[in-house]
Amino acid sequence: MSSGVRLVCYPRSQSAFDVKAALHLKIEIPAGFAPEEIVPEIQARLRDSYPLAVIRMQEPTRENGQVTWYVYRDGLLTTA
Numbered sequence: 001m002s003s004g005v006r007l008v009c010y011p012r013s014q015s016a017f018d019v020k021a022a023l024h025l026k027i028e029i030p031a032g033f034a035p036e037e038i039v040p041e042i043q044a045r046l047r048d049s050y051p052l053a054v055i056r057m058q059e060p061t062r063e064n065g066q067v068t069w070y071v072y073r074d075g076l077l078t079t080a
Helices: 015-028 035-049
Strands: 005-010 054-058 067-072
Touching: 005 015, 015 035, 035 054, 035 067
Parallel strands: 005 067
Antiparallel strands: 054 067
Protein backbone atom coordinates (compact mmCIF):
# COMPACT_ATOMS: atom_id res chain seq x y z
CA MET A 1 0.00 0.00 0.00
CA SER A 2 2.76 2.48 0.83
CA SER A 3 4.14 2.33 -2.71
CA GLY A 4 1.42 4.79 -3.71
CA VAL A 5 2.78 7.42 -1.31
CA ARG A 6 5.64 9.78 -2.13
CA LEU A 7 7.33 11.50 0.83
CA VAL A 8 8.75 15.00 0.64
CA CYS A 9 10.42 15.90 3.93
CA TYR A 10 11.44 19.35 5.14
CA PRO A 11 13.98 20.45 5.93
CA ARG A 12 15.65 18.60 3.10
CA SER A 13 19.03 18.38 4.86
CA GLN A 14 17.72 16.45 7.87
CA SER A 15 18.53 12.88 6.85
CA ALA A 16 17.64 11.29 10.22
CA PHE A 17 14.17 12.84 10.01
CA ASP A 18 13.72 11.64 6.41
CA VAL A 19 14.70 8.10 7.36
CA LYS A 20 12.37 8.04 10.36
CA ALA A 21 9.40 9.29 8.30
CA ALA A 22 10.08 6.76 5.53
CA LEU A 23 10.43 3.93 8.03
CA HIS A 24 7.08 4.75 9.66
CA LEU A 25 5.43 4.89 6.26
CA LYS A 26 6.90 1.56 5.22
CA ILE A 27 5.98 -0.41 8.32
CA GLU A 28 2.82 1.22 9.63
CA ILE A 29 0.24 1.12 6.86
CA PRO A 30 -1.64 -2.11 7.55
CA ALA A 31 -3.32 -4.03 4.76
CA GLY A 32 -6.79 -2.73 4.07
CA PHE A 33 -6.05 0.84 5.19
CA ALA A 34 -5.77 3.81 2.88
CA PRO A 35 -2.69 5.98 3.53
CA GLU A 36 -4.82 8.92 4.68
CA GLU A 37 -6.34 6.77 7.42
CA ILE A 38 -2.96 6.26 9.08
CA VAL A 39 -1.55 9.82 8.81
CA PRO A 40 -2.58 10.81 12.37
CA GLU A 41 -0.84 7.75 13.83
CA ILE A 42 2.38 8.26 11.88
CA GLN A 43 2.37 11.97 12.74
CA ALA A 44 1.93 11.15 16.43
CA ARG A 45 4.85 8.70 16.32
CA LEU A 46 7.09 11.22 14.57
CA ARG A 47 6.21 13.71 17.30
CA ASP A 48 7.78 11.41 19.88
CA SER A 49 11.13 12.57 18.47
CA TYR A 50 10.09 15.77 16.64
CA PRO A 51 7.31 17.49 18.67
CA LEU A 52 6.37 19.94 15.90
CA ALA A 53 6.22 17.39 13.06
CA VAL A 54 3.25 17.74 10.72
CA ILE A 55 2.13 15.69 7.72
CA ARG A 56 0.12 17.35 4.94
CA MET A 57 -1.37 15.21 2.20
CA GLN A 58 -1.75 16.18 -1.43
CA GLU A 59 -4.45 14.44 -3.42
CA PRO A 60 -3.43 11.68 -5.83
CA THR A 61 -2.14 12.82 -9.20
CA ARG A 62 -4.11 11.99 -12.31
CA GLU A 63 -1.06 10.58 -14.04
CA ASN A 64 -0.27 7.75 -11.64
CA GLY A 65 -2.65 8.03 -8.69
CA GLN A 66 0.25 8.68 -6.34
CA VAL A 67 -0.38 10.56 -3.10
CA THR A 68 2.29 12.99 -1.87
CA TRP A 69 2.86 13.53 1.83
CA TYR A 70 4.70 16.69 2.80
CA VAL A 71 6.33 16.01 6.15
CA TYR A 72 7.49 19.09 8.04
CA ARG A 73 9.87 18.47 10.94
CA ASP A 74 9.26 21.94 12.41
CA GLY A 75 5.56 22.19 11.57
CA LEU A 76 6.18 24.40 8.54
CA LEU A 77 8.45 24.77 5.56
CA THR A 78 12.06 25.37 6.61
CA THR A 79 15.18 25.23 4.54
CA ALA A 80 17.80 24.47 7.18
